[in-house]
Amino acid sequence: MRKIVINGGKSLKGHVAVSGAKNSVVALIPAIILADDIVTLDGVPAISDVDSLVEIIEIMGCQVKRSGETLEIDPRGVKNIPLPYGKINSLRASYYFYGSLLGRFAEATVGLPGGCDLGPRPIDLHLKAFEAMGAKVSYEGESMRLATDGQPLQGAHIYMDTVSVGATINTMIAATKAKGRTVIENAAREPEIIDVATLLNNMGAKIRGAGTDVISIEGVDSLHGTRHQVIPDRIEAGSYIAMAAAIGEGVHITNVLYEHLESFIAKLEEMGVRMTIDEDSVFVEKQEQLKAVSVKTSPYPGFATDLQQPITPLLLTAQGRGTIIDTIYEKRVNHVAEMARMGADITVTGGQIVYHAPNKLTGAPVKATDLRAGAALVTAGLMAEGTTEISNIEFILRGYSNIIEKLTALGADIKIIEE
Ligand code: UD1
Numbered sequence: 001m002r003k004i005v006i007n008g009g010k011s012l013k014g015h016v017a018v019s020g021a022k023n024s025v026v027a028l029i030p031a032i033i034l035a036d037d038i039v040t041l042d043g044v045p046a047i048s049d050v051d052s053l054v055e056i057i058e059i060m061g062c063q064v065k066r067s068g069e070t071l072e073i074d075p076r077g078v079k080n081i082p083l084p085y086g087k088i089n090s091l092r093a094s095y096y097f098y099g100s101l102l103g104r105f106a107e108a109t110v111g112l113p114g115g116c117d118l119g120p121r122p123i124d125l126h127l128k129a130f131e132a133m134g135a136k137v138s139y140e141g142e143s144m145r146l147a148t149d150g151q152p153l154q155g156a157h158i159y160m161d162t163v164s165v166g167a168t169i170n171t172m173i174a175a176t177k178a179k180g181r182t183v184i185e186n187a188a189r190e191p192e193i194i195d196v197a198t199l200l201n202n203m204g205a206k207i208r209g210a211g212t213d214v215i216s217i218e219g220v221d222s223l224h225g226t227r228h229q230v231i232p233d234r235i236e237a238g239s240y241i242a243m244a245a246a247i248g249e250g251v252h253i254t255n256v257l258y259e260h261l262e263s264f265i266a267k268l269e270e271m272g273v274r275m276t277i278d279e280d281s282v283f284v285e286k287q288e289q290l291k292a293v294s295v296k297t298s299p300y301p302g303f304a305t306d307l308q309q310p311i312t313p314l315l316l317t318a319q320g321r322g323t324i325i326d327t328i329y330e331k332r333v334n335h336v337a338e339m340a341r342m343g344a345d346i347t348v349t350g351g352q353i354v355y356h357a358p359n360k361l362t363g364a365p366v367k368a369t370d371l372r373a374g375a376a377l378v379t380a381g382l383m384a385e386g387t388t389e390i391s392n393i394e395f396i397l398r399g400y401s402n403i404i405e406k407l408t409a410l411g412a413d414i415k416i417i418e419e
Contacts (some may be wrong), residue, residue: 003402004051004390006381007413008363011249011286014410015419018255019045019401020032020069020230023306024192025168026093028199028230030100033062033075034176035203035388037225045401049091056087056094072131082109082143089113089142091398095123095166101174102135106146109140121329125167126162132156133178155180155219163188163299167271168215169196176205184215190300191260202226221363229327232258236400237282239310239375241265243407244284245273246314247383250411253330254281263303267293271318292320292357295330296341309335310373313379316344320322324353334369335376341366342380342388371399378403382412 020043030053032039040327044050044402054064054071058080063074080101088094088111100110113123127137127146128262155178159168168188173196175182187193189211197210205224206218237256245252245268249280258265258277265282268275271290276283297305313334315322326332333348334339340346343362346355363386368374374396383390390396393416396403407414 001391001419002393003417003419004378004381004393004396005415005417006378006384006390007365008361008384008387008388010382010411010413011247011380012244012251012410012412013249014400015252015254015407016240016252016410018232018240020046021045021192021195021233022104022163022235022399023050023190025050025079025196025230026053027192027196028228029057029071029073030093030096031173031200032073033057033060033100033198034103034173035075035080035223037076037227038074039199039203039225040227041071041073042069042164042227042229044069045233047397047399047401049093049398052087052091053093056083056097058346059083077380078091078104080105080107083111084376092121092166095126096173098126098130098144099170099345101131102146102153103174103177106152108149109143109192111143123166125162126165126170127169129156129158129184130174132158133174133182142161145267146200150341153178155182155217157183158185159193160184160186165192169192170212172197172200172207172217175219176207176223177221177252178217178219180219182217182219182313185213187213187215188299189213191231191234191257193223199226199228202228232257235304235306235310235372237261238264238304238307239379239400241268241275241282241284242311242314243379243382245287245290246317246379248284250287252281252283256280256281256282263301264307264311267295267303271314280327287317290318292318292322292355294323294325296325299328305329305332306372307374308332310379312353312355312376313361313383315355315384316346316357318357321354321356325351335373338366338377339380341400342384344380360385362386365389365391368392368395371395375400378407382407382414388419
C-alpha cells in the first residue's frame with residue numbers, strides 16, 4: 001500500500017504551474033475515437049485517469065504515442081469490442097465511451113462506470129438522451145448494452161431535467177455523427193464542455209452554443225484529425241490557490257484562466273485573501289487575519305462542487321463560524337470526519353458542513369475517501385503540526401498531476417512511501 005507522508009508546518013513559496021484539465025481530457029480521449037485520422041492532444045496531465053483511458057483505447061485498437069504532455073491517438077483501427085468491468089470501473093468518465101461508441105458504431109457494451117463515492121451518481125439523463133436518439137438500453141451482468149436497430153443515431157430534441165456535465169458532454173459526443181440535428185436544452189455550461197466542443201468542431205463537427213444552456217449539433221458523416229491544447233485545470237488551480245492562501249508566503253500559480261474561477265476567487269476575496277490576478281496567473285500573498293465565510297455550490301458559473309473540499313482547510317484558518325452546503329452532491333462530506341481527527345472543529349449537521357475557526361490542526365493518520373477529499377487532506381497535512389499519513393492515495397493520483405513534485409518545489413516536506 002502506498003501512502004503520502006507530510007511533515008507539516010512548512011510554508012509554501014515559489015511557483016507552481018497548473019496542468020491540463022482532468023475533467024476535459026477524460027472526455028476528449030473517448031471523443032477522439034470518432035475521428036477518421038490522427039488527433040494530437042497537448043497539455044495532457046500526468047494522472048492515472050489518463051493512464052486508464054489510454055489502456056482502454058489501446059485494447060480497442062487505437063495506436064497511442066505519449067511523450068511528456070503530448071498524446072497522439074490514431075483511432076483508425078478502433079474495433080467495437082465489449083469494454084469490461086475492471087478498468088472501466090476505475091473511473092467515472094468511462095461513461096463517455098457510451099457516447100463515442102454509439103456515435104461510431106451505433107452500438108456499445110461497456111462495464112458500469114465507477115469513480116469517487118460522492119453519494120448516488122445516477123446516469124439516467126445520459127440514457128434518456130441516447131434513447132431519444134434511437135438507442136435501446138439493456139443490461140448484461142455488470143455491463144450495459146446500448147444499441148440502435150442497426151441504424152445510425154438520429155438527431156433529437158433533448159431537455160435535461162438536471163444540469164449535468166457528464167450528460168451534456170456525452171449527448172454532444174453521441175450527436176456529432178448522428179443523422180440530423182440534436183438540440184440539448186438546460187445544458188451544463190462548464191468550460192470543459194466548451195473544450196470538448198472545440199476539439200470536435202476542429203475535427204469537423206458542427207456544434208454551436210457550447211458554454212450556453214442550449215447546444216445544437218448538426219450531425220456530420222465523418223471527422224478528420226486535428227491538434228488540440230487541453231484547457232488548464234480550474235480545480236487544480238483552485239486547489240493550489242487555496243493551499244497558498246492557507247500556508248503560503250508568496251506563491252505564483254501559472255496557467256490559470258481566471259474567467260473559469262470567478263466565483264471561487266470572489267469567495268476568497270470575501271474572506272480577505274490578498275491576490276494579484278494576471279491574464280494567466282494568480283499570485284497569492286502571505287495572508288493576515290481571514291474572515292470565515294459560508295460556501296454554497298451550484299452548477300457553473302457557481303462555486304464548483306469540486307472545490308468545496310479543497311477550500312475547507314483554508315476556511316479553518318479564518319476567524320468565525322461558517323457553513324458549506326453542496327447542492328450538487330450533498331453527501332460529499334467524507335473529508336469532514338478525517339479533518340476532525342486532525343483537530344478541526346467541523347461537523348456535518350442537517351445536510352450541511354458547519355465549522356468554527358480558527359483551528360490548530362495536528363498531524364494524524366487519515367484516509368482519502370475520494371479525489372477532492374484527498375486534496376483537502378493534503379492541504380490539512382501541510383498546515384498541521386507534526387506528521388500526517390494519508391492512505392488511499394490512488395484517489396489523489398487520479399486527478400492531481402505530479403502533486404508531490406509540485407509541492408516539494410514549493411518547499412513542502414511531502415513524499416510517497418510504499419508499505
Ligand atoms: C462531473 C465531474 C465531477 C463534478 C461534477 C459536478 C467529470 C468526469 N466529473 O461529474 O468532477 O463533481 O461534474 O460538477 O467531469 N445527475 C442525475 N442524472 C444523471 C447525471 C447526473 O441526476 O444522469 C445529477 C447528479 O446526481 C448530480 C448532478 O446531476 O446531482 C450533477 O452531476 P453531473 O454534472 O452529471 O456530474 P458528473 O458529470 O458525473
